[in-house]
Amino acid sequence: MPAVFILLRSLVIRLLSSRLAGSVAQYLRRILSTGATHLGTALRHIWDRVRSQESKEAILGCVLCILNMHKKVEN
Template identity: 95%
Template sequence: MPAVFILLRSLVIRLLSSRLAGSVVQFLRRSLSTGITHLGTALRHVWDRVRSQESKEAILGCVLCILNMHKKVEN
C-alpha cells in the first residue's frame, strides 16, 4: 500500500508541475508576442518619420545586425 501511495504522489506532483510549466510557457509566449508587436509598431513609426534614404539604410542595418545576433545565440 505505501508503494502505491508514493507512486500516486509522484504522479500528482508530475502532473501539477507539468501544468505549471505549461502555464509559465504560455505566459512567456504571450508576453514575448506582445513585446514583439509593440516593437514592430514602434519601428514602423520611426521608419515613417525618417526621410533620408541613408538613415533608413542605417536603421535597417541595425535591425538586421540584431536579428543576426539573435540567430547566432539560437545555434
C-alpha cells in the first residue's frame, strides 16, 4: 500500500509541475508578444516622424544589426 501512495504522489507532482510549466510558458509567450507589439508600434512611430532618408537607413541598419546579433546568440 505505501508503494501505491508513493507512486500516486509522484504522478500528482509530475502533473502539477507540468501544468505549472505550461502556465509559465503561456505567460512568458503572452508577455513577449505584448512587448514585441509595443516595440513595433514605437518603431513605426519613430519611422513616421523621421524625415531624412539617411536617418531612416541608419535606424534600419541598427535594427538589422540587433536582429542579426540575436540570431548569433541562439546558435
